[in-house]
Structure formats: structure tokens, C-alpha cells
Amino acid sequence: MTQRTLVLLKPDAVRRGLVGEVIGRIERKADWKITALELRTLDRATLEQHYAEHVGRPFYEPLVEFMLSGPVVVMAVEGERVIDGVRQLAGPTDPIAAAPGSIRGDFGTIVRENLIHASDSEESAVRELKLFFQEG
Ligand code: RTP
Numbered sequence: 331m332t333q334r335t336l337v338l339l340k341p342d343a344v345r346r347g348l349v350g351e352v353i354g355r356i357e358r359k360a361d362w363k364i365t366a367l368e369l370r371t372l373d374r375a376t377l378e379q380h381y382a383e384h385v386g387r388p389f390y391e392p393l394v395e396f397m398l399s400g401p402v403v404v405m406a407v408e409g410e411r412v413i414d415g416v417r418q419l420a421g422p423t424d425p426i427a428a429a430p431g432s433i434r435g436d437f438g439t440i441v442r443e444n445l446i447h448a449s450d451s452e453e454s455a456v457r458e459l460k461l462f463f464q465e466g
């Protein structure tokens with residue numbers, strides 16, 4: 331089942347020079363293709379929509395500030411079961427709980443600075459791809 335998903339390499343991944351490492355893991359998966367890729371400094375309005383489900387939570391404001399703290403890599407990735415697939419590559423939200431071998435498990439420690447975002451469902455993917463790539 332071919333799908334598309336929205337992947338963000340967060341400011342910590344860019345600052346730490348881990349972009350190539352993370353993109354390499356995505357590129358090496360059979361059948362997956364990066365169909366759009368851009369280094370971009372996000373704006374608050376985009377992030378407020380992207381993280382709307384978290385408004386009011388204690389981590390919301392620091393999360394938005396972190397996401398504004400430097401450029402991110404914005405990517406559309408297409409391929410076989412890519413939505414769940416990138417979430418599996420990333421590992422769970424808390425990098426200390428993430429298994430070695432996953433991106434967060436190999437490179438993360440701080441919950442907020444967990445390197446990567448990937449859409450969590452078909453509905454999120456459609457919404458997020460539209461939000462980050464207006465042309466669709
Ligand atoms: P993402 O949306 O970035 O792919 O990550 P996720 O689904 O694994 O995590 P989610 O629950 O949607 O949270 C979004 C992002 O907020 C930061 N966060 N900080 N307690 C905290 O300090 C906390 N909890 C979440 C993380 O950057 C997380 O990825």
C-alpha cells in the first residue's frame with residue numbers, strides 16, 4: 331500500500347549535523363522515495379496549526395519555541411506503508427524509551443529534542459502535507 335507522509339528533521343537534528351544520517355536511513359528503505367525536500371525556518375502560524383492538538387499542554391509553548399529555534403528539513407516521503415514505517419524508524423517520543431537502532435534511540439536523550447517528526451495517520455499526513463507544501 332503506497333502512502334505519503336510528512337517528515338520534519340527538527341532544529342536539533344540540523345544543528346547537530348544529523349541530517350545526512352537520518353535521510354540515509356529513510357532513503358535505504360526499499361521502495362521509499364523522497365519527493366520533496368527543503369531546509370526551511372518555520373513560522374509560528376504554521377507550527378500553531380501543526381501542533382494544534384497540543385495547545386494548552388505544558389510542553390506546548392517550549393515545543394513551539396524549540397521548533398522556531400533554527401531551520402528544519404521539511405520532506406515528503408512516498409512509498410510502501412511509509413506512514414507507520416517512518417514512525418518505526420523514529421522510535422517512541424521519549425528517546426530514552428526508544429530502542430537502540432531507532433533514530434531517537436540512537437541519537438536522542440531529551441523528550442522535546444527528539445530529532446524527527448513524522449505524520450501519525452493517513453488523516454494527519456494529508457493535513458500536514460497540505461500545511462507544509464501548499465501546492466499539495
Ligand atoms: P511528533 O509529533 O513530533 O512526530 O512526535 P510524537 O507524535 O512522538 O509526539 P507528540 O506526543 O505528538 O508530541 C509532539 C512533540 O512534542 C514534544 N514533546 N515534549 N513532555 C514533553 O516535554 C514533551 N512531550 C512531547 C516532542 O518533541 C514531541 O515529538
Ligand code: MG
Pocket residue numbers: 450
Ligand atoms: Mg505527534
